[in-house]
Amino acid sequence: MNSATETAVGEVFEEMPQEKRARTDAGDEDPPWSSWAGLQPDALGVVLSFLPCLADRARVRSVCRQWRAAARGRGVAPPLPLLVLPRFRFAGLTPGGVLAPARRAWMPPELDADNAYCVGSSDAWLMGAAGPAGGECFLVHAFSHEVRRLPPFGTSDCSLRKAVLSASPESGPNSIVAAFIIRRSKPELALWRSGMKSWRVCRHALLAGHVDIAFYQGKLYMLWRFMPCLFSFELGEDERGVTVSHMKDFMIEKLLPSTLGLYHELSCNMVEWSGRLLLIIRYYGGYQPRSRVKVKVFAVDLSTYPVGLAEIRSFGSDCIFLGSGGGKTFPAGQHGGVEGNLIYFGPDHYNSHEAFVYSMRDGMTGPIVQPLPCGTRASERKIGFPVWLFPSE
Structure with a gap:
């Protein structure tokens, strides 16, 4: 990566490139034009509260050492999510609900960023792999x-x-890391936690080729993507580490309403919201992306038998982000001027052509950006699809 590109990436995602940051922290004097260095930390916190984009906050922190020190731990709302694209390119969501142009972020050289892809995230951590199939697996902050x-x-x-x-x-x-893999053309569930020397692989007839997986209240849940079948896995321990001790089928497909009129295809996701597990179903009609799509959301009550389903019609000021690597709720209402009650559907392995935002208020859809800056070209499709990232500051 050339120095100009590195500087641009540093400004957006790291405050400054590592070498320059090291020189500054080592005692370099701030430039004479940094007359704003004496701004009170409380005032700087107010400024940051009006900047929901991580790139804008990073530019504030890059002004000088005083601002960088004062900006950390100011208790402001978390920045808007980022979309991590193949080869570690990052696209930040703007207050207008679209994605900014993607920029490549610096990553440790040993990760082979040109061939790396991400499959999940947790806070600012990314789960990914690089090299040939079955090669290096890693977590990177x-x-x-x-x-x-x-x-x-x-x-x-x-x-x-x-x-x-x-x-x-x-x-x-x-x-615990739960990974869904396809090996020898068969779906498998692999489990790992710190201290284990190898993955614990679970093979079961109910594992399908297209699933969504999520942790919820201490259990692992699996949802078939194109048929609303929900399963839970209770995890235990033995001499080899974490393992599946029990599996349960909730048979929710029999409780859901039938497809709506001309909506003859569906796609399912799940996500936790306000302490509840949500089932999100897209009903499709037609062959074009977002053509005649209708979204239904149900809260699943797992404490009853059969399970209870209650339709959810609003998230209030929250937004939900779904895509490859799972989904997450984001408190959009903490940022003034940022619209809530939306569902962002990102592209994934099963709907690589499709990325749009859906309004729970009126059922309208819109593009996240045109064209979507993601790796959906044939050359990049082999190295994964975008993953949402939710930095905490």
Whole structure:
């Protein structure tokens, strides 16, 4: 990466490139034109509260050492999500609800960024792989660049499709990684936690080729993408580490309303919102992206038998982001002028042509950006699809 590109990336995602930051922290004097260095930290916190984009906050922190020190830990709302594209390119969401142009971020050279792809995230951590199928697996912090190696899958015919984490890797051994893989053309669930020397692989007849997976209240849930079948996995421990101790089928497909009129195809996702597990179903009609799409959202009550389903018609000021690597709720209402009650559907392995935003208020859809700055070209489709990232500051 040339110095001009590195500087641009540093301004947006790291305050400044690492070498320059090291020189500054080592005692270089701030330039004489930094007359704003004496701005009170409380005033700077107010400024940051009006900047929901991570790129804008990074530019504020890059002004001088005083601003960088004062900006940290100001208690402002988290910045808007980022979309991590193949080869570690980052596109930030703007207050207008569209994605800014993507820029490539600096990553440790040992990750082979040109061939790396991401399959999940937890806070500012990304789960990814690089090299041939079944090669290097890793967790990397998108901003501190700390790397934690995971065991390889060990075969050349393995495709890592999706991964979720039960908690941030910083929580220690309590963080479990659940990865959905395709090996020898068959779907498998692989589990790993710190201290295990290899993945624990679960093979079961109910594992389908197209699934969404998520941790919720201490259990791992799996949802078939094109048929609303929901399963839970209770996780336990044995001498080899974490394992599946029990699996349950909730048979929710029998409780849902039938497809609506001309809507003859569907796609399912799940996400946690306000302490509840939500089932999000897209009903399609027609053959064009977003053509005649209708979205239904149900809260799943897992405490009853059969399970209860309650339709959700509004998220209030919250937004939901879905895509490859799972979904997450974002408190958009904490930022003035940022619209809430929206669902952002990102492209994934199963709907690579499609990315749009859906309004829960009126059922209208719109593009996230035209054209979507993501790796959907044939040359990049082999190295994954975008993953949403939710930095905390």
